[in-house]
Amino acid sequence: MTGAPVRLGGIHHAAYRCKDAKETVEWYGRVLGMDYTTAFAEDHVPSTGEYDPYMHVFLDAGNGNVLAFFELPNQTDMGRDENTPAWVQHLAFKVGSEDELLAAKEHIEAQGIEVLGPTHHGIFKSIYFFDPNGHRVELAADIGTAEQYAELRRVAPMMLDEWSQTKKAPRHADWLHEIAREEHAKAKTGA
Structure with a gap:
């Protein structure tokens, strides 16, 4: 930790937009087994007071993690950052x-x-x-192994510093990519 006065207890929920709340709840339940736990629906946004009806649904992603979605029928069709x-x-x-x-x-x-x-x-x-x-x-x-995770944590500051200076992939964790390449080669040969 950085010594900041804020002490986080984890992510309360992560929220995204959806096209249809019911379809989204059903899809995440059917495909990923998530339980639908909670919904909030308002005509006015509590934080701003503006009129913008919404349905806000919450899904249990396991281990105390919650994924939420907003359906916003009065907004333009949702898109993505192109x-x-x-x-x-x-x-x-x-x-x-x-x-x-x-x-x-x-x-x-x-x-x-x-x-x-x-x-x-x-x-x-x-x-x-x-x-x-x-x-x-x-x-x-x-x-991964405990040693691999420890090594990644050790080199993380150096990788970030090098990236900040060069904007090219640092070589501090080349061993990690070699593991993936070796496994891919084994899979291709059936070994």
Whole structure:
């Protein structure tokens, strides 16, 4: 911690916009098993007082984490930041193991949803797909060792400093990419 007077207790919820609250609740329940827990609906925004009817729905993402969505029927159709690639902004959820990740992929594809991956990131593997609102969703399974995570934490300040100066990928964690390359080569040869 930085010594700042603020002491966070975790993320209360992360909120995104949706096209249809009911469709979104049903999709996250069916595809990811999230429980729909709470809704708020107002005609006036509590923080600003402006008239802008909304439905605000909350879903249990596990382990005390909450994902929320706003449906805003009086606003222009939702879009995305066209200056940011679609792969950048995403919701990432943790699953317990690589086996769970593969089972999730099978389940999601059986729903008729296109899934990319698994992608090997050295210390975790991920799959990617889109929700009905166009939000990219990632499921990730940690596979790294305690030593690998400790090394990443150790080199993080150096990587950020180098990035800030060069705007090129720092080489402090090349070993991480080598792990992913080796696994990819094994998968291609069936070894």
